Amino acid sequence: MKKILYVLFFSTLLLNACVEENTTxxxxxxxxxxxxxxxxxxxxxxxxxxxxxxxxxxxxxxxxxxxxxxxxxxxxxxxxxxxxxxxxxxxxxxxxxxxxxxxxxxxxxxxxxxxxxxxxxxxxxxxxxxxxxxxxxxxxxxxxxxxxxxxxxxxxxxxxxxxxxxxxxxxxxxxxxxxxxxxxxxxxxxxxxxKEVYYASVKKDTFASVDENKVDLTEDNGSCAIKGNINSKGNKIYHMPGQQDYDNTEAEEMFCTEEEAKDAGFRPAAR
CATH class of the missing domain: 2.40.50.90 (OB fold (Dihydrolipoamide Acetyltransferase, E2P))
Known part of the structure; x- marks a missing residue:
């Protein structure tokens, strides 16, 4: 999970630099x-x-x-x-x-x-x-x-x-x-x-594009597809791909390994 966040952060900085240098x-x-x-x-x-x-x-x-x-x-x-x-x-x-x-x-x-x-x-x-x-x-x-x-x-x-x-x-x-x-x-x-209005608009679109791609970078990556969910009682539960409620689970966090999920305070789903 930390690696994914780092990649997203670095990509954002890179895109931001491109906006400044290549906007025209x-x-x-x-x-x-x-x-x-x-x-x-x-x-x-x-x-x-x-x-x-x-x-x-x-x-x-x-x-x-x-x-x-x-x-x-x-x-x-x-x-x-x-x-x-x-x-x-x-x-x-x-x-x-x-x-x-x-x-x-x-x-x-x-x-x-x-x-x-x-x-x-x-x-x-x-x-x-x-x-x-x-x-x-x-x-x-x-x-x-x-x-x-x-x-x-x-x-x-x-x-x-x-x-x-x-x-x-x-x-x-x-x-x-x-x-x-x-x-x-x-x-x-x-x-x-x-041009400041132009730069601000392009930068906004760039960050919006990065945000839209966050889900794809996690869910589509088989190694980072563990969904962490907090239920109505405040219990932190993680769901593995293939489990019964996986597709219906709305993720608050995504994890690459069960160890990462457990370190974050989440427990495995019962089914």
Whole structure:
């Protein structure tokens, strides 16, 4: 019994450590590749013939890329969306930030250029270009990031609001499906993302999983299947597998050997 408790305790600590270190590893690269592959096949393709085409240079994160614009290397901030951070100087890495970046990287993989749709104002206060982006075959990048729960609708500032209602509808579908950033309640806030809420939720689920497995680790293990029960009179009695009342006995404690049961003050059942 002591050995089982030790294993459970150690497993809990191990799982807890994994939560702290790997929380943002929500979707593996293979999963992202599958999502992107499905997106390319099923996404609506828009007419981009009236948009401007620029050389793609770099994927910075889930909502920022770099293009060659009028002979200069320029950052482009995707309009009306906000992805979790990947390497922020104060916020650090946030859950689903790496996934949003990887999705964007794979969606634009093998493409030398992107189509850029500007709104009314071209730049933000950081001098970055502001735009709606499309792949070479007309897939809306903002739409697909929202559809897969990798960004939220945000930074809605006049006059750049051309597609805000469209984006909100796409986001609503992802919210209803509780996918990606919407899979943990209250992770997404009006000001951004609360990773402490995310970590607390994942940690809670981890401990709940450990608790659910405790019975399996004892009852399914033939050497730790002795049930210790305290009856209505306060008598401590242990029941061995195969005995008459074993299946109907509700265990207060489980033991690996009769010696452990007796050491704990339990006596054998009469039948």
């Amino acid at each position: 590893d929500n979707v593996g690269t293979e999963d992202i590749l599958g999502i992107v592959s499905s997106t390319i096949k099923s996404a609506e393709k828009y007419d981009v013939s009236n948009f401007e085409k620029y050389e793609l240079q770099e994927i910075i994160d889930g909502d920022t890329i770099r293009i060659k614009y009028n002979g200069s290397s320029e950052k482009v901030r995707l309009l009306l969306v906000d992805a979790p951070e990947t390497n922020h100087e104060t916020l650090g890495e946030q859950p689903y930030g790496p996934e949003a970046k990887e999705f964007l990287k794979q969606l634009l993989g093998g493409q030398d250029s992107v189509y850029v749709e500007f709104d009314v104002s071209y730049r933000d206060k950081y001098k970055r270009l502001l735009a709606y982006l499309y792949t070479e075959d007309g897939i809306s990048i903002q739409e697909q990031l929202l559809k897969n729960g990798l960004v939220r609708v945000a930074y809605i500032y006049d006059p750049n609001t051309k597609h805000v209602e469209w984006f909100k509808e796409v986001q609503k579908t992802a919210q209803n499906k509780a996918i990606g950033i919407w899979s943990v309640e209250d992770y997404v806030t009006k000001r951004g993302y609360d």
